[in-house]
Amino acid sequence: MAITDDRRPVATRDVPYAMRDRLHVPRERYYDREFFELEKEHLWPRVWQMACRAEEIPRPGDFVEYEICDQSILVVRQPDGSVKAFHNACRHRATQLCKGSGRLPGGQIVCPFHGWRWNLDGTNSFVYGADGFAPESLRPDDIRLVECKVEEWGACVWVNMDPGARPLREALAPAADALDAVGAENMRVWWWKETILNANWKTAQEAFHEGYHVMSTHPQLTFGQGEDYPYSNVEYIPLENGHGRFLGRFDPTAGGISQGRGAEAFLSRSQTLWEGQDAMTLERDLHVFRGMRNRVPPGEDFATAAIKALFDYAEGAGIPLRPTPEGMRMWGGEVFLFPNFIVIPQFGNALSYRIRPHNDDPEWCRFEVWSLTMYPEGEEPGRPKLKGRFAADDTENWGLIPRQDFSNIERQQRGLHSRSFRQHRLATEWEPIISNMHVELDRYLAG
Structure with missing residues (x-):
């Protein structure tokens, strides 16, 4: 039986390799077939999932196929600007109706097998050879496409x-408030790529879910501090509904964005982040920061002046960079939305991840990465396209930072099979978001 607390109902179904406490995670949760099948049956069909970026379907008739395990969902923009989502299967003989993404010609969803057609709202508009069917087989409510719940946020x-x-907002509470505070609604795609990793989606x-790994995984980001890198300057906050966030322990209204850093240290870190992943810190931000190099009076905090210059630039350019003080505390932190969506905001940009099982195998996952930013109002880019699926060690398409992460993820998955290893042992201070996610997962699996 999974562990419980006062917020949610007690579980009613036994869960194999369940969480017995918040300090340990059984290794089998990351590769066991029975556990994976429970996720397919009781998690993915019942949880809110990010299906696509809204700008992927800007016009009526635009569609995106969202796949999760063995299920395919068709997301379609409606004539009134709203969105509907349908199970992507013909009501005749189950043929997959649409693949990938694109535009539905003539505002019709057409089965490629026998030519049955549906309007954008899922109502059937044509059955080829209808006179050959019994009337009870073609009742309008029976042959309309089956809808899923859908919301935009x-x-x-x-x-x-x-x-x-x-x-949706009830399910995403209270983590969604943190993304509202950083202006996530105003962010659009800068680039979008994916890779396939030999690792469980949770691994x-x-x-x-922690910054504790930076010292060893990303030594270039410690700038020579090594084991003195201040990982304890981060506050990790497990939230209801399996969500979580972490953020810096500073006051953004008191010059605390980057306390104690001079101009060269701040600029060096900004350039390393830009070169290492082209997300969170972009070249545009770096140009603004460099412009302040010799303009800050001695003794004043360079980082605070640089951030002010970025706000001034955004206002002049018409970029809607308007985070709250709490939102500024999230810069460089993380917002995790259960079960598999991550946003790491900074400066009006963000790095975003969506991670799903791949090819019905518990030890492989599809890992998508978005670099997001804010554009001048009225100058947002058009419909974004996936740049491609690239190998995890592709030096032309992945910066150093993601390559370092990808390598560790796959090595961790291999280590889970070691006969010497039975369970993760989690830090109470640095890794509570991980255990919080697993507790929520057990609630779904236990019913």
Whole structure:
């Protein structure tokens, strides 16, 4: 039986390799077939999932296929600007209706097998050879496409296959408030890529639920501090509904964005982040910061002056960079939305991850990466396209920082099979978001 607390109902179904406490995670949760099948049956069909960026379907008739394990969902922009989502299967003989993404010609969803057609709202508009069917086989309510719940928030479209699912914002509370505070609604795609990793989807995403790994995994970001790197300057906050966030322990209203850093240290770190991943810190930000190099009076905090210059630049350019003080505390931190969506904001940009099982195998995952930013109002880019699927060690398409992470993720998955290893042992201070996610997962699996 999974562990419980006062917030949610007691579990009713036994879960194999369940969480017995918040300090240990059984290794089998990351590769066991029975556990993976429970996720397919009781997690993915019942939880809200980010299906696509809203700008992927800007016009009526635009569609995106969202895949999760053996399920395919068709997300379609409607004539009135709203969005509907349907199970992507013909009501005749189950043929997959659409693949990938694109535009539905003539505002019709057409089955490629026998030519049955549906309007954008899922109502059937044509049955080829209808006179050959019994009337009871063609009742309008029976042959309309089966809908999923769908809502838009945070510049994304979210779907849930459970018709009784609670509203999206209720399910995402309270973590969604943190993304509102950083202006996630105003962010658009800078680039979008993916890779396939030989690792469980949970192994992959847990690498980003803590900053404790930076000293060893990303030594270039410690700037010579080594083991003195101040990982304890981060506050990790498990949240209800399996979500979590971490943020810096500083006051953004008191010059605390980067306390104690001079101009060269701040600029060096900014350049390393830009060169290492082209996300969170972009070349545009670096140009603004460099422009302040010789303009800050001696004794004043360079980082605070540089951030002020960035706000001034954004205002002049018409960029909607308006985070709250609490939102500024999130810069360089993380917001995790259960079960598999991560946003790491900074400066009006963000790095975002979506991680899903791949090819019905518990030890492989599909790992998508977005670099997001804010554009001048009225100058947002067009419909974004996936740049491609690239190998995890591809030096032309991945910066050093993601390559370092990808390597560790796959090595961790291999280590889980060591006969010497039975369970993760989690730090109470640095890794509580990981255990919090697993406790929520057990609630779904236990019913």
